[in-house]
Amino acid sequence: xxxxxxxxxxxxxxxxxxxxxxxxxxxxxxxxxxxxxxxxxxxxxxxxxxxxxxxxxxxxxxxxxxxxxxxxxxxxxxxxxxxxxxxxxxxxxxxxxxxxxxxxxxxxxxxxxxxxxxxxxxxxxxxxxxxxxxxxxxxxxxxxxxxxxxxxxxxxxxxxxxxxxxxxxxxxxxxxxxxxxxxxxxxxxxxxxxxxxxxxxxxxxxxxxxxxxxxxxxxxxxxxxxxxxxxxxxxxxxxx
Amino acid sequence: xxxxxxxxxxxxxxxxxxxxxxxxxxxxxxxxxxxxxxxxxxxxxxxxxxxxxxxxxxxxxxxxxxxxxxxxxxxxxxxxxxxxxxxxxxxxxxxxxxxxxxxxxxxxxxxxxxxxxxxxxxxxxxxxxxxxxxxxxxxxxxxxxxxxxxxxxxxxxxxxxxxxxxxxxxxxxxxxxxxxxxxxxxxxxxxxxxxxxxxxxxxxxxxxxxxxxxxxxxxxxxxxxxxxxxxxxxxxxxxxxxxxxxxxxxxxxxxxxxxxxxxxxxxxxxxxxxxxxxxxxxxxxxxxxxxxxxxxxxxxxxxxxxxxxxxxxxxxxxxxxxxxxxxxxxxxxxxxxxxxxxxxxxxxxxxxxxxxxxxxxxxxxxxxxxxxxxxxxxxxxxxxxxxxxxxxxxxxxxxxxxxxxxxxxxxxxxxxxxxxxxxxxxxxxxxxxxxxxxxxxxxxxxxxxxxxxxxxxxxxxxxxxxxxxxxxxxxxxxxxxxxxxxxxxxxxxxx
Numbered sequence: 071x072x073x074x075x076x077x078x079x080x081x082x083x084x085x086x087x088x089x090x091x092x093x094x095x096x097x098x099x100x101x102x103x104x105x106x107x108x109x110x111x112x113x114x115x116x117x118x119x120x121x122x123x124x125x126x127x128x129x130x131x132x133x134x135x136x137x138x139x140x141x142x143x144x145x146x147x148x149x150x151x152x153x154x155x156x157x158x159x160x161x162x163x164x165x166x167x168x169x170x171x172x173x174x175x176x177x178x179x180x181x182x183x184x185x186x187x188x189x190x191x192x193x194x195x196x197x198x199x200x201x202x203x204x205x206x207x208x209x210x211x212x213x214x215x216x217x218x219x220x221x222x223x224x225x226x227x228x229x230x231x232x233x234x235x236x237x238x239x240x241x242x243x244x245x246x247x248x249x250x251x252x253x254x255x256x257x258x259x260x261x262x263x264x265x266x267x268x269x270x271x272x273x274x275x276x277x278x279x280x281x282x283x284x285x286x287x288x289x290x291x292x293x294x295x296x297x298x299x300x301x302x303x304x305x306x307x308x309x310x
Numbered sequence: 311x312x313x314x315x316x317x318x319x320x321x322x323x324x325x326x327x328x329x330x331x332x333x334x335x336x337x338x339x340x341x342x343x344x345x346x347x348x349x350x351x352x353x354x355x356x357x358x359x360x361x362x363x364x365x366x367x368x369x370x371x372x373x374x375x376x377x378x379x380x381x382x383x384x385x386x387x388x389x390x391x392x393x394x395x396x397x398x399x400x401x402x403x404x405x406x407x408x409x410x411x412x413x414x415x416x417x418x419x420x421x422x423x424x425x426x427x428x429x430x431x432x433x434x435x436x437x438x439x440x441x442x443x444x445x446x447x448x449x450x451x452x453x454x455x456x457x458x459x460x461x462x463x464x465x466x467x468x469x470x471x472x473x474x475x476x477x478x479x480x481x482x483x484x485x486x487x488x489x490x491x492x493x494x495x496x497x498x499x500x501x502x503x504x505x506x507x508x509x510x511x512x513x514x515x516x517x518x519x520x521x522x523x524x525x526x527x528x529x530x531x532x533x534x535x536x537x538x539x540x541x542x543x544x545x546x547x548x549x550x551x552x553x554x555x556x557x558x559x560x561x562x563x564x565x566x567x568x569x570x571x572x573x574x575x576x577x578x579x580x581x582x583x584x585x586x587x588x589x590x591x592x593x594x595x596x597x598x599x600x601x602x603x604x605x606x607x608x609x610x611x612x613x614x615x616x617x618x619x620x621x622x623x624x625x626x627x628x629x630x631x632x633x634x635x636x637x638x639x640x641x642x643x644x645x646x647x648x649x650x651x652x653x654x655x656x657x658x659x660x661x662x663x664x665x666x667x668x669x670x671x672x673x674x675x676x677x678x679x680x681x682x683x684x685x686x687x688x689x690x691x692x693x694x695x696x697x698x699x700x701x702x703x704x705x706x707x708x709x710x711x712x713x714x715x716x717x718x719x720x721x722x723x724x725x726x727x728x729x730x731x732x733x734x735x736x737x738x739x740x741x742x743x744x745x746x747x748x749x750x751x752x753x754x755x756x757x758x759x760x761x762x763x764x765x766x767x768x769x770x771x772x773x774x775x776x777x778x779x780x781x782x783x784x785x786x787x788x789x790x791x792x793x794x795x796x797x798x799x800x801x802x803x804x805x
Binding site: 168190201 | 674679680681683684687688693698704707718720728729731734756757783787802803
């Protein structure tokens, strides 16, 4: 083949010896050794270290992304807050089946515009899936979050709905779901670690396998002494 | 002027058929004395040889499974009126005739994107009413009606006068002049064109005056005044069911007919429904008369889109259990607001289909429609927004409101850390050497405690010292101990 190499993104495929063989198809092929280029620009996560691990440099702008946490309260809101702030500014966000009562003062303190969040608490998992599909297909919401256990066909259906309507869907599932197959193109397992860090393991992505789990520093949570704070040591500390 | 005539040849059958039967059906009519003869037979009955004019005995002889239904002119009028209301969305100029609706649509063509697009939309609307129309289009009302009566399954169209004349000339005589058909047939007249070629004086002397007047009106040679259908001032339409309904799916068809009429009425008044109710009239059981059941549907975003209104009503119906069989439905409009301009154009949007809109206004409309849909199926308490309330007590600092309400104004939250998940009730924790246990011993972070002491004014006083604690699994918890009491409690989780 003698077709000249076309200008394209630099990558292993470009400078390898295979480039002349592939010719003009090189741009349309994705090799597993490099990150896939998503069709739409990704939504930055707000954590540069995490952006570097995700194809396109952020959360995929449409489709399903799976986040695995072992229990609520593992840092999920602090992880998602920067991206949610960006998305909610453009279009409303729907949260389906939260495991506990979301606490408005904390979410507002994270910078989330609460008037653009709608919380749906369906009575049954079937209703949850219905509500989610309605939300995704309506074309009126920018992102959706779902805490729930779903079958693979249901996840595929939701992924397609989200992709067609240009909507970002995060499904938050327990860590045990890691062993199951899933249609989500991006899957992350997150476990809290010492010093307020979150160990993020990107175990499925359109790119090379991750070398080691990424320790991500989340914004710290600390009490700041106030004027009215009680200026005596806690009784528990005295007892200890 | 461009007239669109809808002839409903199956109206007597459609008015009395309930749709739930698989049996072949026919409609009977009293004829010359007490004998009942077949007026109209459906496709299955016609295939077995049942034809109009046949006596009941012969029809049953041919087809023992035949279900004879009695003609009900009152129901036919009722259904025709609902159809006229539904068609009002296309033009305010609607005329009700004998199994016939006439619409003057010249002024509406541009709004609906041309005649073909209007016809498609009209067909869908009439379909939803459960009617099978035949369409005729002509510059005069009488010609449109004549064309519709003789049209095949499709629409007979004549946009210009010349086309109209040509098509009318070719029409067979039977429909226009049943009384004179034999006489005219005898002298070799087969079509309307042949009749027009006859000397007028002679035809008039032989009793053809009415036929001549009809032809003059059809060809546009004589004035053709009409009385417009006037929609009622307030919308409250009742439809009696043919059979009592024990289950809500049986009500769907009748409810959708009413919704189509409501959408048409709203469009012709330039209104959008904000709240409407479906009243279910129950059969009396023994001596006890049950009050009617009311299903009220409120819309966050006023709409006159039949698809949207129908969807909300269907979801509401599917959640309702009937206390007793239902024999009639009434749809009443409770609240309406003026809806025009941009929103009105969007209300027609779902009829156009196909196009994907990407403007922010459309997205917001979609979202509001979504909230209505979710609230209709799941119930308003299951679709909420959370907002911060100005209170120091953790339980009172957040407030949920229905998502279809206007969002509350944002209030600044406390500067101290708050958990993103709050437990419904504080959870009593076990203690070990004065420290709380939750999945292992918890370690209190520095900087605490934060004392929250409020509520003495409304009887729900709290006085607690809050700490942020971290467990062996590195998850952060919000724990407190009562100032006047012992023991640790878990109140929230930091997400």
